[in-house]
Amino acid sequence: MTLPAAGTHGLAVRASTADVELAFDHLRHNNGVQPRYRTRQVVNWINLSTPLGLLVCLIGRAQLEQGEHGLLLARRYRFPLPPAPAFTLGNVILIRLDDEKLDRRPRLLVHEARHATQYAWCIGPVMLLLYALAAAWSWLLTGDPASRNVFERRAGLNDGGYKERPLRRVFQTSTNRRDD
Numbered sequence: 001m002t003l004p005a006a007g008t009h010g011l012a013v014r015a016s017t018a019d020v021e022l023a024f025d026h027l028r029h030n031n032g033v034q035p036r037y038r039t040r041q042v043v044n045w046i047n048l049s050t051p052l053g054l055l056v057c058l059i060g061r062a063q064l065e066q067g068e069h070g071l072l073l074a075r076r077y078r079f080p081l082p083p084a085p086a087f088t089l090g091n092v093i094l095i096r097l098d099d100e101k102l103d104r105r106p107r108l109l110v111h112e113a114r115h116a117t118q119y120a121w122c123i124g125p126v127m128l129l130l131y132a133l134a135a136a137w138s139w140l141l142t143g144d145p146a147s148r149n150v151f152e153r154r155a156g157l158n159d160g161g162y163k164e165r166p167l168r169r170v171f172q173t174s175t176n177r178r179d180d
């Protein structure tokens with residue numbers, strides 16, 4: 001009974017080591033990444049958001065792949081939180097969707113890539129705090145954490161699979177009568 005378990009564990013450790021090697025290789029070599037994306041890549045390593053993404057990749061037992069523009073795709077993410085189909089930490093896009101579902105949403109990675117850029121502008125993990133504030137503000141205004149969330153709006157609500165909700169009635173009547 002213990003032998004298969006030990007074997008499985010060993011396999012997981014080897015896979016994780018390969019993931020770490022891939023991530024470091026990605027940082028060391030340009031691999032044809034355009035200068036602006038290379039800058040994002042290096043900045044998100046320095047501000048620790050990409051290392052945080054790699055840690056969460058390990059916790060979620062996801063498998064790391066090279067993505068476009070210096071991004072890393074953590075596929076088959078399995079940890080139950082957050083429940084989103086995909087989310088981004090630094091240059092790491094963690095993806096819960098299987099290949100078929102991801103193929104049906106080709107704009108989702110474009111949306112997540114914009115979040116990677118936001119991490120570079122927001123001093124890495126500081127963005128998590130700013131994002132939480134923006135989500136709370138959006139929820140207050142609309143009852144939805146994305147509709148008026150500046151990070152989601154700038155990443156593209158449609159591309160992220162969000163439907164924009166109108167302002168709550170109390171705000172419509174007082175500040176936004178034109179939208180009635």
Ligand SMILES: [Zn+2]
Nearest residue numbers: 111152155160
């Ligand atoms: Zn998003």
